[in-house]
Amino acid sequence: MRLAMMKWKPASIVCLFVLIAATPAWLRAADYDVYLLAGQSNMDGRGQASELTAEQRQPRDHAIIYYRNPPKSSNGWQPLGPGFSIAPKYKGDVPSPTFGPELGFAHEMLKTQPSRRLALIKGSKGGTNLRSDWNPGISGDPETQGPRYRDFVETIQMATKELNQRGDSFTIRGLLWHQGESDSKLTTEAYQERFLQFVHRLRQDIEVPELPVVVGEVFDNGKRDNVRAAIRAIGNRGPGFGLVTSDGTSTWDEGTHFDAASQWLLGQRYAAAMQTIQQANSNP
Known part of the structure; x- marks a missing residue:
């Protein structure tokens, strides 16, 4: 019998609504704006969640995260909250x-x-x-690609497949990138060339040719002038690119890892830069 012809008893209708109401919002089918986050330790995050306010630590119904840092992962999509980060000496599970x-x-x-x-x-x-870990290599040839690039593309495929299986719809809206400390000895030109190759290949592999990209400055410890100049040049290169400065930030160690307040601030700056790109795209 077709669904349209079925006669629902009042008690069945009540049970259906109770079941829907009891399902967490983040598990219900929805339309999502997907953002990709990649890089090294300051994207992974070394801010201490204990230094956030209770409101900042609260999981959000309208935001979910799929985190993968092999061998650790979020074990699928989870409500967004602190802890999707793996510091070098951390031996536990996510959330951290x-x-x-x-x-x-x-x-x-x-x-x-x-x-x-x-x-x-x-x-x-x-x-x-970027030289080895995030090297995009040749499209379709994993042997030529760096392990982090392979893992990242695989992570995107796994995450979007799960959204499809849940019945969700989605659009990949942009990439947030924070990396460069490990490439501080590169020339400005070499960093730009390698990163733009990464972006070009990623856009091809995930089939989003105009993927917006926002890059974040590494902290200025006086020894990263070349890579900081490269990041600024990339972020200011034109339509589809944005820049997050590290001005006014601080670190909890000797000039590398942003503290909790600075991590929160950088996140806000990433949002502002992404929204600027989106506004420009909607008003050509």
Whole structure:
């Protein structure tokens, strides 16, 4: 019998609504704006979640995250909150005691776009470089690609497949990138060339040819002038690119890893830069 012809008893209708109401919002079929997050330790995040306010630590119904840093992962999509970060000496499971810019990013995006739903796909690992780890190699030839690039594309495929299986719809809206400390000895030109090759191949492999890209500055410890100049040049290269400065930030160690307040601030700056790109695209 066709569904349209079925006669539903009042009790059955009540049970159906109770079941729907009892299902967490993040598990219900929805339309998501997907953002990709990649890079090394400052994208993975070394901010201490204990230094956030209770409101900042609160999981959000309208934002989910798929985190993968092999061998650790979020075990599928989870409500966004602190802890999707793996510091070098951390031996436990996710969620961990640390976080990255994803929290401030989601907070700011949802504040200005409250009707939207966010799905963040995060693949990041400390100490990685563009030369080997994130090398995009030749399309379709994993043997030529760096391990982090292969893992990231695989993570995107796994995450979007799960969204499809859940019945969700989605659009990949942009890439957030924070990396460069491990490439501080490169020339400005070499970093730009390698990163733009990475972006070009990623756009091909995930079939989003105009994927917006926002890059974040590494902290200025006086020894990263070349890579900081390269990041600024990339972020200011024109339509489809944006820049997040590290001005006014601080680190909890000797000039490398952003503290909790700075991680939150950087996330907000990523949101502002992404929204600037989106506004430009909607008003050509």
